[in-house]
Amino acid sequence: MNDASTHCPDMGSAMNILTNHPPTAELQRLDAAHHMHPFTAGAELAKKGARIITRADGVTLTDSEGRTFLDGMAGLWCVNIGYGRSELAEAAARQMRELPYYNTFFQTSHVPVIALSAKLAELTPNDLNHVFYAGSGSEANDTNIRLARHYWSARGKPQKKIIISRKNAYHGSTMGGASLGGMQPMHAQGGLPIADIHHIDQPDWYLEGGEHSPEEFGLERARQLEQAIETLGEDNIAAFIAEPVQGAGGVIVPPETYWPELQRICDAHEILLIVDEVICGFGRTGNWFGTETFGLRPDIITIAKGLSSGYAPIGGSVVTDHVAEVIDNGGDFNHGYTYSGHPVAAAVALENLRILQEEKIIDRVRDDIAPYLAEKWGQLAEHPLVGYSNICGMMASLALTPDKSARAVFAAERGTAGLICRGHSFDSGLVMRHVGDRMVISPPLVMTRPDVDSLIERAGRALDLTHRELIDKGLMVAA
Numbered sequence: 231m232n233d234a235s236t237h238c239p240d241m242g243s244a245m246n247i248l249t250n251h252p253p254t255a256e257l258q259r260l261d262a263a264h265h266m267h268p269f270t271a272g273a274e275l276a277k278k279g280a281r282i283i284t285r286a287d288g289v290t291l292t293d294s295e296g297r298t299f300l301d302g303m304a305g306l307w308c309v310n311i312g313y314g315r316s317e318l319a320e321a322a323a324r325q326m327r328e329l330p331y332y333n334t335f336f337q338t339s340h341v342p343v344i345a346l347s348a349k350l351a352e353l354t355p356n357d358l359n360h361v362f363y364a365g366s367g368s369e370a371n372d373t374n375i376r377l378a379r380h381y382w383s384a385r386g387k388p389q390k391k392i393i394i395s396r397k398n399a400y401h402g403s404t405m406g407g408a409s410l411g412g413m414q415p416m417h418a419q420g421g422l423p424i425a426d427i428h429h430i431d432q433p434d435w436y437l438e439g440g441e442h443s444p445e446e447f448g449l450e451r452a453r454q455l456e457q458a459i460e461t462l463g464e465d466n467i468a469a470f471i472a473e474p475v476q477g478a479g480g481v482i483v484p485p486e487t488y489w490p491e492l493q494r495i496c497d498a499h500e501i502l503l504i505v506d507e508v509i510c511g512f513g514r515t516g517n518w519f520g521t522e523t524f525g526l527r528p529d530i531i532t533i534a535k536g537l538s539s540g541y542a543p544i545g546g547s548v549v550t551d552h553v554a555e556v557i558d559n560g561g562d563f564n565h566g567y568t569y570s571g572h573p574v575a576a577a578v579a580l581e582n583l584r585i586l587q588e589e590k591i592i593d594r595v596r597d598d599i600a601p602y603l604a605e606k607w608g609q610l611a612e613h614p615l616v617g618y619s620n621i622c623g624m625m626a627s628l629a630l631t632p633d634k635s636a637r638a639v640f641a642a643e644r645g646t647a648g649l650i651c652r653g654h655s656f657d658s659g660l661v662m663r664h665v666g667d668r669m670v671i672s673p674p675l676v677m678t679r680p681d682v683d684s685l686i687e688r689a690g691r692a693l694d695l696t697h698r699e700l701i702d703k704g705l706m707v708a709a
């Protein structure tokens with residue numbers, strides 16, 4: 231389109247606008263005119279103007295007005311090693327000069343993808359030794375649908391197609407990923423889920439546990455898988471998929487009884503277990519993979535995000551020796567992406583893994599910084615506005631409540647209190663996300679103890695301000 235009024239005067243040179251960008255208002259105008267944001271009501275954002283992040287270092291973001299924020303979300307659950315690691319920039323530049331792109335389709339390969347695959351085989355648990363690459367977690371989960379169904383076809387059981395997932399799970403935004411996910415507002419747009427995806431209930435004890443103890447509730451929710459297998463028929467089921475800890479669902483750490491029972495059910499039945507490690511992988515839970523934290527034996531894991539610490543888009547499916555053998559002997563697997571195993575993304579991921587490993591970042595999470603965060607985060611649960619806190623490694627949530635004694639939810643529309651708290655959090659210099667009326671964090675793994683202190687102090691201030699605003703607006707009312 232040629233409407234000159236919406237064009238930036240410096241658009242002639244891409245470098246110009248990046249290195250010497252126009253003032254915030256002009257950037258916001260261009261953003262509103264030409265950029266469609268994910269999970270956003272565009273017209274509302276256009277009125278307010280987007281917050282424009284211009285740079286970041288360590289655990290701190292800077293916006294176009296020079297304000298700084300402690301990044302309590304590691305970008306979008308992904309910048310595990312923190313911002314500003316020039317080694318990754320150098321790895322990308324080196325690889326761009328050497329071989330910026332080549333595909334892995336027609337019996338070709340390249341050095342970065344080979345090196346990364348061997349490294350992942352070493353780092354992932356058990357015999358998860360074979361990687362199929364994607365550009366993102368969503369794409370990788372689409373791959374998983376096709377892998378799981380093709381696996382059973384190759385074993386002579388093409389009718390085993392159904393994949394069981396959970397309500398309030400998040401597995402991505404592609405048609406396949408969003409179908410696996412159990413987010414009702416996503417399903418409502420575009421006729422999802424696709425065929426042969428079935429959802430059981432989630433293990434959210436705080437909101438759904440009723441009078442059950444967490445232990446009873448965990449067993450009850452896990453056993454829904456067994457009931458679904460009985461109802462749908464084992465001969466029709468390809469796989470069960472779940473995150474070790476639901477991230478985007480609100481950092482829901484399941485009761486201790488939940489995963490052992492699910493693993494028992496998967497072992498007792500002929501179905502594949504797909505563990506979505508997109509958030510939990512690469513140190514988030516205090517081990518390399520959530521699979522280790524919860525003692526799981528998956529057939530396939532999904533990886534993305536922390537694989538490159540978000541410095542380059544890359545995801546993948548890692549499968550066991552057995553699954554790979556069946557797929558490899560099943561003829562052509564008619565699936566792949568232009569950017570499967572992209573050399574620059576692979577080189578960046580490899581460098582990220584080197585840093586995580588050599589700097590013992592995950593050991594430090596497990597032995598020092600996650601326990602420290604847990605201690606401090608637990609103190610926030612004392613706040614009058616907080617009904618419950620959840621934490622696993624470096625991911626945590628607080629459930630806001632109008633009545634601490636009763637696990638009560640607000641009478642106001644779900645998410646009202648959460649949104650207010652997110653605003654106060656930003657204003658207090660902390661990026662904290664809200665999922666409904668839960669506040670969640672997932673900070674960079676490289677946080678220091680003073681960073682944690684600062685996060686807690688700012689989160690506490692946001693809670694105080696939110697509490698005051700909710701009282702003033704008459705919103706401290708239980709449903």
Ligand code: PXG
Nearest residue numbers: 366367368400401402473478506508509534
């Ligand atoms: N699986 C899980 C468990 C995820 O958290 C995906 C798959 C999809 O990955 P990609 O790379 O395609 O986005 C995710 C992504 C949020 C939020 O608001 C969470 C995600 C993505 C965007 C927003 O919490 N997780």
